[in-house]
Amino acid sequence: MAVTKETLESIARAGKPRARWLQATYDFARQRPLGAIGAMMILVMVLVALTANWLAPYDALTTDYGAMLSAPNAQHWLGTDTFGRDVYSRMVFGSRTALIVGLGASFIGATFGALIGVASAYFGGRIDMIVQRIMDVLISFPLIILALAVVAILGTGLQNVIFAIAIPMIPRCARVVRSSALAVREMPYVDAARAAGFTDARIVLRHMLPNVMAPYLIMLTAFLGQAILLEASLSFLGLGVQEPVAAWGLMLRGAAIEFAETAPWMGFFPGLAISLAVFGFNLFGDSLRDALDPRLRTQ
Amino acid sequence: MMKQLVGFLAVVAGALFAIPLQAQTPQYGGELVFTVPSEPPSYDGPREQTFGLIHPIAPHYNTLLRVDPTDPTGTKPIGDIAESWTESSDHLTFTFKLRRGVKFHDGDEMTSKDVKASYDKIIFPPEGVASVRKATYLVVKEVEAPDPYTIRFKLKWPSGAFLQSLASPWNFIYKADILAKDMHWYESHIMGTGPFTFVEHVKGSHWVGKKNPNYWDKGKPYLDGYRALFVRSHSAQVAAVRGERSLTQFRSFTPADKEALTNAMGDKIKFQESAWDCILLVAINHTKKPFDDKRVRRALSLALDRWSAAETLSKIAIVKDVAGIQVPGTPWATPPEELKKLTGYWPDIDKSRAEARRLLKEAGVPEGFTFTFYNRGTPMPYEPLAIWLIDQWRQVGLNVKQQVVEAAAYYGTVLRKPDAFDVAMDFQCGYIVEPDLDIYKFISHDKNDDNYGYYTDRVLDELYEKQSRATDAAERTRYLRQFERRLLDEEAHYLMTLQWHRIIPQNARVHGWQITPSHYLNNQLDTVWLSK
Numbered sequence: 001m002a003v004t005k006e007t008l009e010s011i012a013r014a015g016k017p018r019a020r021w022l023q024a025t026y027d028f029a030r031q032r033p034l035g036a037i038g039a040m041m042i043l044v045m046v047l048v049a050l051t052a053n054w055l056a057p058y059d060a061l062t063t064d065y066g067a068m069l070s071a072p073n074a075q076h077w078l079g080t081d082t083f084g085r086d087v088y089s090r091m092v093f094g095s096r097t098a099l100i101v102g103l104g105a106s107f108i109g110a111t112f113g114a115l116i117g118v119a120s121a122y123f124g125g126r127i128d129m130i131v132q133r134i135m136d137v138l139i140s141f142p143l144i145i146l147a148l149a150v151v152a153i154l155g156t157g158l159q160n161v162i163f164a165i166a167i168p169m170i171p172r173c174a175r176v177v178r179s180s181a182l183a184v185r186e187m188p189y190v191d192a193a194r195a196a197g198f199t200d201a202r203i204v205l206r207h208m209l210p211n212v213m214a215p216y217l218i219m220l221t222a223f224l225g226q227a228i229l230l231e232a233s234l235s236f237l238g239l240g241v242q243e244p245v246a247a248w249g250l251m252l253r254g255a256a257i258e259f260a261e262t263a264p265w266m267g268f269f270p271g272l273a274i275s276l277a278v279f280g281f282n283l284f285g286d287s288l289r290d291a292l293d294p295r296l297r298t299q
Numbered sequence: 300m301m302k303q304l305v306g307f308l309a310v311v312a313g314a315l316f317a318i319p320l321q322a323q324t325p326q327y328g329g330e331l332v333f334t335v336p337s338e339p340p341s342y343d344g345p346r347e348q349t350f351g352l353i354h355p356i357a358p359h360y361n362t363l364l365r366v367d368p369t370d371p372t373g374t375k376p377i378g379d380i381a382e383s384w385t386e387s388s389d390h391l392t393f394t395f396k397l398r399r400g401v402k403f404h405d406g407d408e409m410t411s412k413d414v415k416a417s418y419d420k421i422i423f424p425p426e427g428v429a430s431v432r433k434a435t436y437l438v439v440k441e442v443e444a445p446d447p448y449t450i451r452f453k454l455k456w457p458s459g460a461f462l463q464s465l466a467s468p469w470n471f472i473y474k475a476d477i478l479a480k481d482m483h484w485y486e487s488h489i490m491g492t493g494p495f496t497f498v499e500h501v502k503g504s505h506w507v508g509k510k511n512p513n514y515w516d517k518g519k520p521y522l523d524g525y526r527a528l529f530v531r532s533h534s535a536q537v538a539a540v541r542g543e544r545s546l547t548q549f550r551s552f553t554p555a556d557k558e559a560l561t562n563a564m565g566d567k568i569k570f571q572e573s574a575w576d577c578i579l580l581v582a583i584n585h586t587k588k589p590f591d592d593k594r595v596r597r598a599l600s601l602a603l604d605r606w607s608a609a610e611t612l613s614k615i616a617i618v619k620d621v622a623g624i625q626v627p628g629t630p631w632a633t634p635p636e637e638l639k640k641l642t643g644y645w646p647d648i649d650k651s652r653a654e655a656r657r658l659l660k661e662a663g664v665p666e667g668f669t670f671t672f673y674n675r676g677t678p679m680p681y682e683p684l685a686i687w688l689i690d691q692w693r694q695v696g697l698n699v700k701q702q703v704v705e706a707a708a709y710y711g712t713v714l715r716k717p718d719a720f721d722v723a724m725d726f727q728c729g730y731i732v733e734p735d736l737d738i739y740k741f742i743s744h745d746k747n748d749d750n751y752g753y754y755t756d757r758v759l760d761e762l763y764e765k766q767s768r769a770t771d772a773a774e775r776t777r778y779l780r781q782f783e784r785r786l787l788d789e790e791a792h793y794l795m796t797l798q799w800h801r802i803i804p805q806n807a808r809v810h811g812w813q814i815t816p817s818h819y820l821n822n823q824l825d826t827v828w829l830s831k
Contacts, residue, residue, distance in 0.1 A: 063690045065611040082615040083686060156703050238676055242701040243686050254682055255615060257534065258555045 028291060035287020041280030049096040056089035060246040069263045079265035082255040087265060091273055093246035098277060101158070101231040101241070105165035106223035112166070113173025114216045118208050120174065121181035122190075122200065132178070135171035143168045147230055151239045161240045165230045173219045180212045187211075214292040221288050225281030232274045248274050325811060329829035331525040334536045334545045338502070338529045341486040344469040345421045346429040350818050353468055354549050355506035355527035357822035358520075359404075360471035360491035363395060363414060363450070364462060366731055366820050371573065372629055373815030374732050376466035380409065380492065380515075381450075390457035390770065393465075397448045401515040403474055404489075404496045411444035416475035418442045418452075420482065428482045434747070435464055435736060457768055459775060460735035468730055468819050494520040494825040503529060514825075521811065521828035533679070540568070546806040546829070550818045551575065551617050553679060557802050567807050571814035574619065575799035576626050576737070577728040579684050582714065582751040582793060587721045594662040596791035599722070600643030601655035602695040607648065608687055609797055616680040619800035624741075624783045626816050627798055629732040631779055642788040655695040669698040673723035675709040681724060684796050714751040725751050725793070730819040734779055735767050741786050741793060752792045759785055759792075 029036035048055060057077075064084035072079045078087040120131040138146065150164035184190065185208065193203045234240035235249030243250060248270040256267035337351030344352065344360070365379040378384070381395040401409040422439050424430040438458045443451040454461065471491060477484050489497040492515070495508035509524040528545060530536050537556050539545035541563055552560075552570075560568050581599070589595045605621045613619040621644065625632040638644050645651045659668075674685045689699045699722075704713050713720050729737050739747060742763050743755040759782060766778035786792055803814050811826040 061690065061693065063687075065607065068611060068614065082683070083690070152705070238678065238682075238703060242703050243682065244689055244701070254678055255555075258553060259615075261559060262555070 028287070032287040032291065034283050035291070038280045038283025038285075038287065041276060042284055045095050045277055045280065046099065048092055049099045052092045052096055056086075056092040058086040058089040060085065060090045060093035061244050062086075069259065069266075071263070072265055078269045079263065081251070081263075081266050082259065087251070087269055090246040090251060091248065091269055094248045094251065094270065094273070095277075097158070097241055097245060097247040098228045098231060098274075101162055101165065102224050102227040102281075104162040105169065105227040105231070106220050108162065108166035109169025109223055109227075110173045110216060110220040113170040113175075113219065114177045114209065114212060115204075116170065117174035117177030118181040118184075118212060119204050121178045121185050122204050122208060124185070128178075131174075135174050138168065138171040139175065141168065143226065143230060144233060147234060148237075148239065151234060156239055156242055158241050158245070161231060161234055164234065165227050169219075169223050169227070173216070173223070176215050176219055177212050180215045181208055184208050184211045218285070218289040218292055221281065221285035225278040225285060228281065229274065229278050323810075325521045325828040326830055327521050327828070328523050329808075329831075331522050331547070331809070331824065331827060331829065332545050333525070333527055334530045334539055334548045335506075335527045336531055336533070336536060336548070336550055342489055343429075343483075343486040344471040345424075346431065346486065347469075348431055350550055351529075353819050353822050355500075355508075356489070357468060357471075358493055358495040358508050358525060358824045359489050359497055360493040361401070361823075362466065362468065362470050362472060363418075364466040365468070365823070366466045366815065366817075368821050368823075368826050369813050371813060371815060372732065373576070373817050373820050374463070374629060376462045380414070380472060384462075391454045393452045393454070393461060395450045395452075397450060398515060399448060401492050402513055403492050404511065406513075407474065407476075409472065409474075409492050410447040411450045412447070412475045413472055414450045415442050415444040416478045417470065417473045418450075420473070420478060421470055425482060432467065432469060435739065457770060458735070459767065459770055460733045463731050463733040464736065466731060468822065494823060495522075495525060498524070505529060516825060520825045522824065525824055540804050540806070543567070543806060546809050547804060547812075549803065549822060551799075551801045552804050553617055554614055554802065556804070560804055569805050569807055571801075571803045571805065571812075573801045573814045574626050574628055574816050575617070575801040575818070576730075576732050576816040577726070577799040577818075578622055579618075579681065579796045579799075580725040580727055580793050581688065581796065582720075582723050582725040583791075584717060584721055584723070585752050585754040585792070586717045589662055589664050589668075590721055592662045593790055594658040595664055596794075597642050597788075598655040598658040598662070598664075598695060599692065600787070600791045600794050601645075601651045601658070602691045602697075603643055603688070603794070603796075604648040604651075604691060605644060605797065606646055612683060612687060612797060613800060616683040617799055617802065618680050618684065618797035620798040622795055622798035623787065624738050624779070624795075625734065626732045626737075629816065631732075631734050631776065633780065633783060637780075641784065642791060643794065644787075652695050659695065659697075664697075666696040667698050668696070669700065670721045671700050671702050673709075673713045673720045674701055674703050675724055675726070676703045676705045680799065685724065688796070717753045723751065728817075728819075730817050732816055734775075738763065738779075738782060738786075741782075754790075754792050756785070756790060756792065759790075 067080050067084040070076050070080040076086050120128045146168035147164045150167050154160040193207050232249030235247050236253045241247045251270035252267050335354045339352040361380045363381050364376045366373050367375040367377045380398050380401050382398045384395040421430050422436040438454050440455045441453040473485055494511050494514045496511050498507040498509050500506045506527040583590045583596050585591050609621050620627040623633040623638050639646050675681050692699050740749050742760050744750040744753050762778050762782040766775050769775035808829045811828045
């Protein structure tokens with residue numbers, strides 16, 4: 001029997017007492033360098049958000065009218081806004097808002113979507129048909145339009161924005177997860193659970209849901225970038241989080257537009273932060289999808 | 300030689316004087332194109348409150364009196380279709396003589412019958428007919444038309460501000476015959492006596508008027524017509540002026556716009572500036588704890604560094620002067636030195652904030668006390684002022700969150716519902732600087748639905764009545780000062796932010812228009828002309 005390269009690598013790996021997660025990370029980085037770059041960008045963002053109190057030289061809310069519209073300088077590395085607030089400090093604290101909204105909305109949207117998708121596949125028949133038609137209706141609205149409608153009903157503010165972004169994500173995740181759950185439903189262990197008299201809820205939550213984790217995780221990471229972008233869009237439109245909270249989208253609106261010619265730093269840096277964050281999440285999400293779902297592999 | 304020299308000097312001198320003279324002589328022709336950042340909800344002046352109606356529609360109408368279009372204070376009433384008037388010795392009867400030869404756009408002559416019908420609709424509207432300024436004419440007992448060219452107003456009590464209220468730019472003179480047939484006709488049609496006739500209204504796009512060739516004021520208007528472009532986007536409005544697609548905008552631009560346009564257009568653009576009879580107020584809900592305690596309300600006012608804000612915020616927003624209950628610089632306004640004695644207006648901000656902290660502590664409000672400040676979803680100047688207010692309150696240990704509500708829903712869902720808010724942004728905008736009209740808002744809620752502090756203060760009500768009936772200027776000033784002290788200092792029922800500041804851009808070709816403190820005034824366009 002010929003010894004393949006993979007076999008040798010696996011023997012070599014087995015010889016080293018490297019932790020499984022570390023090995024997985026290493027493999028992921030080696031096989032998907034773009035995904036690794038994305039992951040690094042996300043990691044930096046998370047670290048910045050966690051250590052904002054130490055990294056930011058100024059309080060994000062403190063005004064200094066003597067330093068209004070200062071260009072980047074030694075005291076204010078990225079300049080100040082119309083209220084003399086330090087742009088760098090507000091960006092650092094803004095990463096916290098972006099992550100809270102991004103993670104919150106993605107988690108709620110993907111989780112509820114997965115639950116609905118699995119339940120819909122499990123029950124099938126008329127229930128499945130009705131649920132899927134409702135999902136069709138919801139999916140027919142562009143993400144931003146549905147989010148705007150939800151904000152119009154719920155009002156502005158951090159919590160409402162999380163819900164407003166999460167709701168349009170639910171049908172998208174439900175649709176993808178359902179397709180995987182349809183296959184899982186036919187598995188013998190689901191029949192066995194049913195034969196053993198387990199309740200529907202137990203079968204859905206304990207036996208089917210854990211087996212659709214791959215599409216769930218893919219959707220979750222894909223949603224993260226979208227959620228950050230959507231939060232910035234809503235805030236830019238004045239419908240997201242509200243001043244004086246530090247948020248990237250908020251930093252782009254109002255005075256940043258009005259003073260775009262004389263104080264471009266007010267809009268440039270937050271815009272760059274949004275772009276990099278979304279880019280990072282998209283790179284990581286795409287690579288994770290390729291790794292977890294071979295059918296969608298692009299290479 | 301001497302003759303030639305004298306001749307030469309005469310020609311040079313003549314040319315030098317002739318240039319400015321020629322520049323000031325009105326020229327005929329041209330279409331004035333301007334942007335309007337709103338749109339008329341209906342065409343009926345007495346029914347509406349938005350400049351979105353006044354700017355495109357006022358040129359089609361006359362009013363009984365108007366504010367002198369050359370008066371920068373915007374306080375002097377002059378006759379429009381009224382030629383002259385007399386006031387009885389008991390100050391209870393005003394008799395107006397109307398101009399002859401004033402014709403509606405359909406050719407019919409305007410008489411006192413039309414004026415009476417128009418004012419009856421405003422003051423005594425029948426059931427189902429809206430008249431939003433009806434309350435400002437409570438003083439009127441009766442309107443009479445004794446002959447075709449005389450109109451008489453009989454009052455219940457003497458009013459020092461009655462003439463000013465008749466100069467309201469909203470009180471269009473309508474045709475009596477039309478009103479007799481259908482009181483709602485003017486909500487969707489135009490038929491006036493004004494300098495311009497109606498051509499078309501394309502919703503969401505534009506409004507066009509053309510010169511009235513039979514206008515009673517011979518020689519006017521100068522323009523062939525006008526075109527109002529409905530443009531909500533502020534940046535699009537600025538771009539339109541910059542590209543000379545629009546020649547002006549009659550509401551206001553911001554200081555940043557002024558700087559950008561000046562840099563881009565040089566001497567092709569000019570600006571007129573004025574204090575603006577508009578101010579954002581902080582409504583403190585007296586039905587909610589701890590805001591029912593005047594110590595807390597005074598602390599909210601003491602936290603504000605108004606004098607410093609007047610210098611800094613004016614660079615980024617359309618606000619400027621520190622104000623009491625009247626537009627600074629106008630006849631009834633309190634001078635700054637006197638204003639500085641009121642709570643919240645002290646020049647020493649450290650002392651002021653120390654007092655604010657003491658009052659909050661005394662009232663049992665803990666450090667870090669949290670409340671939500673409701674704001675209207677209109678960016679300028681609501682947003683910068685809200686950021687400023689929240690920052691100022693933060694500096695006396697209050698933790699304030701902002702909740703922005705969509706502009707159209709704001710009054711219905713927040714201010715008009717006493718259970719819905721603690722502290723909220725409110726707004727006051729007048730068409731003429733006149734205490735009766737400007738401070739009416741602050742009398743007790745049971746007398747005035749527009750008071751969103753939801754308080755009852757009979758002392759204020761009494762002072763309002765006294766100043767309104769005072770015929771002596773010094774006496775009226777005294778009552779107004781007492782009213783101001785009671786409202787802003789002793790009780791701190793409402794908080795004033797900063798007076799708005801109007802910046803009107805005008806293409807260098809536009810002449811004959813004078814800025815006033817109100818964006819509801821001087822929109823008949825009869826005096827406006829364009830240089831070639």
